[in-house]
Amino acid sequence: MTAAPRRPRTETPPEYPGRPDRPGHSGRSRHVPLYGPGLDGDGLPALYERLRAEHGPVAPVALAPGVHAWLVMGYEELLRVARRERDFSHDPRHWRLLREGRVPADSPLLAFLGWRPALMFADGRRHRRMRSAVADTLGRVDGGELGRLVRDTADRLIDAFAGRGEADLVPHYAHRLPARVVTRLLGADEPVSRKLAEAVAGTAAANADSVHAGRRLERVLLALVREKRRAPGPDVTSWLLTHPASLREEEVLHNLAVTVVAAHQTTKNWIATTLRLLLTDPALRSSLDGGYLTLDEALDLVLWRFPPTQNLPGRYALRDVRLGRREVRAGDMLVLGLAAAGRDPRVLPACGRPVTGNRAHVAFGAGPHACPAQAQARLIARTAVEVLRRRLPGLRLAVPEERLAWASSPWTRGLAALPVRLAP
Structure with missing residues (x-):
């Protein structure tokens, strides 16, 4: 007998005077935790x-306990929040709970939500200035050279485990490949690359060490x-330093930190999830092998169904607004539910089939703050999957799919492990 799914826990700390959840309703709001055990790759979709x-x-x-927000799960509502800077700011200094001192200084949330002089935390002219510098710099990365770098890195990683008969594709491949590629693009050598990868992983873990890992990342950068x-070179760091926008040193530092964390975590999860689907979904694998589906279409299918970033913080209401039947007050935080919005029944095909051949997903965000590194991330993910499929065509999962372990995070949806057996 299968046990009925447990309802999500709710909590309303007494110090927080909850607001009405719906028109005409008075009393305290019930806030469902996006933290704690069980909220991983398996538990989050059902929760949404x-x-x-x-x-x-x-x-x-x-x-976190007492740290409340609105999770925006509707596709149209998410686009509204992402596109309307006059109503929703990216600057956490507008966040009422932070201004009132209700977020502890050592909270792991501040590894992501603490203000920094970076494009992720700016609006208007300041954001456009920094984004132009980052986008122009990324645009200087030669696609052919990047493809060769990814293929070379992929081949070296595969060579390291191809003769063992088994491997774990998360730590041995999906994690290491984007980390090495991204840090090479920054102009970092191998020792610095390892330090950056460790700090990025710690920052994204959303645990008690996240703040310290974020500081380690900043020191290395x-x-x-x-x-x-x-000693400038032909690399992203040097190009950003010399961009006509004349970013200050701290702006270069924090924009590099945002880029490194976003590029590594997103691409790692994108690669691992695509490989998982190809190992567990015979119909998808057959469609790809038979040419009925391109690899880019398969990658977009992943972005619709299992986006690497689940929830993207944060936006902060600049005025009282009505959103999705909710009364959002000035100073409230909103979290963009990228994964939930991709499954909004109002935008899915009526037949219930997965979306293919369509890039209207919001996996990279939307509006002025949409990810500026989408092209580079896609090239890395596509090449990583291509090389692995070419080199190791007989891969098979080493454990039942239901036993795959997921990393626990409210922000990202990533496998902790993907053990496979290699054909002789």
């Missing part, structure tokens, strides 16, 4: 559907920035 059924496209959630100022 329960939240949608109970609250509609915008749901009250807790990111600051040393790299100062080295490249003394």
